[in-house]
Structures are given as structure tokens and as C-alpha cells.
Amino acid sequence: MYQHSRTVVWAAGLLVGAAIAPLLSARPAQADETVAYCDLTEYAINVYRTSAADNDPAAYQMRVFWRDKAIIFVDQPADRTVIPEGYVYRNLPMPDNDGLIGEDEATWTLFVLNDETLPCFLFKQGALISRGPVTQREAPTPIEP
Structure with missing residues (x-):
């Protein structure tokens, strides 16, 4: 009796594993890299890239987390502009x-x-709405001669 139950459990596990395996390989792992993170009172802003290429304009994403509502309401492609003072x-x-x-x-x-x-x-529609500490930033932009 015990041996039969063990065999049934093993077979069920094998079937579940076989059903899940194609789903796991269908979505390759993505190595998102945070390039800037600001920890504001109302918001947390994470700018990350999905590609290691700096010159890939589609690589940057901006995610905005609204603390009061505990939601991420922006997770969209982002434009990155390099200026002498920063990014x-x-x-x-x-x-x-x-x-x-x-x-x-x-x-x-x-x-x-x-x-x-x-x-x-942090600006919304061009108006300053908050400022706060940077917990992660890109390397400083080169200083122009």
C-alpha cells in the first residue's frame, strides 16, 4: 500500500514537472541593471536597462512606485540624456x-x-514635485575640456 502511494505521488510530480518545464524555458531570464535609483518620500524611481549597450535607446526603462498607494504606475521605456551636470x-x-x-x-x-x-x-509634466536622496547613480559624465 505504501509503495503504491509513493509511486502515485512520484508519477504525479513527474507529470506536473513535465507540464511546467515548457513554461519555464519559454521566458528567458532578463538581467535588468539599475542605473539610477531615487528614494523620495512619496515615490521611488528606478531607472534600469535591459541591455548592456549604452547606445541602445530602447534599453532604458523608468519605473515609478507610488508609496501611498503601494503601486507601480509607470514602467515604460525611457529616454536618457547626458549633460555635463549629470543625467x-x-x-x-x-x-x-x-x-x-x-x-x-x-x-x-x-x-x-x-x-x-x-x-x-523629480518633475511631472515639467513641474518639480519632489527631491530626495540618490541611492544609486551612473558614473559621472565626463567633464568637457
Whole structure:
């Protein structure tokens, strides 16, 4: 009796494993790399890239987490601009044709300075809404001669 139950459990496990195996290989692992992270009072902003190539414009993503509502409401492709003072990251909003601009359709801009003693600045639709500590930043931009 015990031997039969053990065989049934083993066979069921084998069937479940065989059913799950194709699903695991269908989605390859992605190595997202955080390039900038700002830890603000209301928001946490993570700029990351899905490709190691700096020159790949499609590689950058911006994720905005709203602490009060405990939701990620922006996780979109981002534009990265290098300036002498640091980096500017801007999401590329995706309007939904209803004529209204929701949180996920707004333009969010993160300005991260090279100076490690200075905060980052978060803008929504061009207006400064918050600033706070940078917990991760890219290497400083080269200084122009």
C-alpha cells in the first residue's frame, strides 16, 4: 500500500514537472541593471536597462512606485540624456486616446546630478514635485575640456 502511494505521488510530480518545464524555458531570464535609483518620500524611481549597450535607446526603462498607494504606475521605456551636470531620464508616455492625461500618461523626468552630495529631482509634466536622496547613480559624465 505504501509503495503504491509513493509511486502515485512520484508519477504525479513527474507529470506536473513535465507540464511546467515548457513554461519555464519559454521566458528567458532578463538581467535588468539599475542605473539610477531615487528614494523620495512619496515615490521611488528606478531607472534600469535591459541591455548592456549604452547606445541602445530602447534599453532604458523608468519605473515609478507610488508609496501611498503601494503601486507601480509607470514602467515604460525611457529616454536618457547626458549633460555635463549629470543625467536626465524621461519616460516615454503612451497616451490612450481618451484626451485625458493619467498618471501613467504623464511625462516624468528624473534629474540625477554627478555630485554625490546633491539630491535627485523629480518633475511631472515639467513641474518639480519632489527631491530626495540618490541611492544609486551612473558614473559621472565626463567633464568637457
